[in-house]
Amino acid sequence: MSKSKFGYVSIVGKPNVGKSTLLNQLIGQRVSVVNKKSNTTRDKILGLYHGRDYQIAFLDTPGFQNLNQSITYKQMRRQINMALDMSDIVIYLIDRYTEIQAIQSVMSELARFDKSIIIVINKIDLLKNKNELLPFTDDLSKVTNISDFAFISSLKNKGIDQLVKLIVARLPMATPEYEDNKITDVTLEFRIKEEIRNAALNALHDEIPYEIDIEINSVVAEKNLIAHATIWAPKKSYKSILIGKSGRTIKAIGSEARKNIETWNNKKSSLYLQVNVRKS
Numbered sequence: 001m002s003k004s005k006f007g008y009v010s011i012v013g014k015p016n017v018g019k020s021t022l023l024n025q026l027i028g029q030r031v032s033v034v035n036k037k038s039n040t041t042r043d044k045i046l047g048l049y050h051g052r053d054y055q056i057a058f059l060d061t062p063g064f065q066n067l068n069q070s071i072t073y074k075q076m077r078r079q080i081n082m083a084l085d086m087s088d089i090v091i092y093l094i095d096r097y098t099e100i101q102a103i104q105s106v107m108s109e110l111a112r113f114d115k116s117i118i119i120v121i122n123k124i125d126l127l128k129n130k131n132e133l134l135p136f137t138d139d140l141s142k143v144t145n146i147s148d149f150a151f152i153s154s155l156k157n158k159g160i161d162q163l164v165k166l167i168v169a170r171l172p173m174a175t176p177e178y179e180d181n182k183i184t185d186v187t188l189e190f191r192i193k194e195e196i197r198n199a200a201l202n203a204l205h206d207e208i209p210y211e212i213d214i215e216i217n218s219v220v221a222e223k224n225l226i227a228h229a230t231i232w233a234p235k236k237s238y239k240s241i242l243i244g245k246s247g248r249t250i251k252a253i254g255s256e257a258r259k260n261i262e263t264w265n266n267k268k269s270s271l272y273l274q275v276n277v278r279k280s
């Protein structure tokens with residue numbers, strides 16, 4: 001049967017609200033890395049959901065923020081805008097700790113794009129009782145003029161099927177743009193890079209992970225996966241921190257990234273990392 005519905009759905013919201021967890025849950029695979037620290041996702045990431053007579057192209061985005069006007073954030077903001085521009089539907093993901101004022105300002109920004117918006121409240125697994133949310137949803141209705149919200153736990157896979165139904169009901173009649181067996185458009189190199197960045201975030205406590213660049217020098221994926229990568233540090237002092245005492249830190253980064261790569265790649269993987277100082 002040929003599919004009759006297709007659309008792009010971007011997932012936006014502040015850092016750490018669970019956007020990447022939601023995408024991975026929808027797709028059933030770790031295509032976007034998840035981290036308890038903010039700003040893990042820097043680019044927009046496509047994940048495809050294949051229904052019986054529809055296809056949904058989800059776009060995970062970097063987190064919305066107002067404060068940080070760094071170059072990296074400007075690039076991230078461009079990614080968010082591109083995702084919004086090409087979307088038919090926008091999932092605005094929040095949790096009960098998202099400030100009403102922040103929601104109001106995001107909603108007015110979203111209004112400029114003139115898309116169908118679904119407000120989704122994530123992390124309901126953290127509530128003892130759903131009634132706890134009533135004062136919050138009351139305020140939410142007042143500032144957004146929307147009274148229907150979706151409640152989910154991305155982490156525990158709760159409410160996801162209902163959310164998909166909500167989306168399908170709004171999906172345009174259109175021919176799917178992607179093949180049936182495709183789940184993402186991110187390359188193997190990109191995913192390996194993201195896993196290294198994620199492991200670096202976990203291994204280091206400060207700003208360093210945000211300032212490194214990762215370059216994949218080679219990847220061979222046959223029976224096993226073998227990858228060589230360079231972590232480019234912005235200065236010499238960062239290089240020694242990245243390497244750590246007797247190479248402990250870089251080993252920890254390599255080993256965590258390798259393990260995570262094996263969870264989605266299903267191949268025995270070897271990852272060789274080196275650290276260099278970027279010439280500026």
Ligand SMILES: Nc1nc2c(ncn2[C@@H]2O[C@H](COP(=O)(O)OP(=O)(O)O)[C@@H](O)[C@H]2O)c(=O)[nH]1
Nearest residue numbers: 016017018019020021034035036123153154155
């Ligand atoms: N308790 C709980 N934690 C969640 C849920 N969804 C995501 N998280 C956690 O929130 C943190 C940020 O998740 P992530 O998907 O990277 O957020 P993003 O920055 O919006 O992409 C991670 O530690 C996730 O495990 C949820 O439904 N419940």
Ligand SMILES: [Mg+2]
Nearest residue numbers: 019020040041
């Ligand atoms: Mg993310």
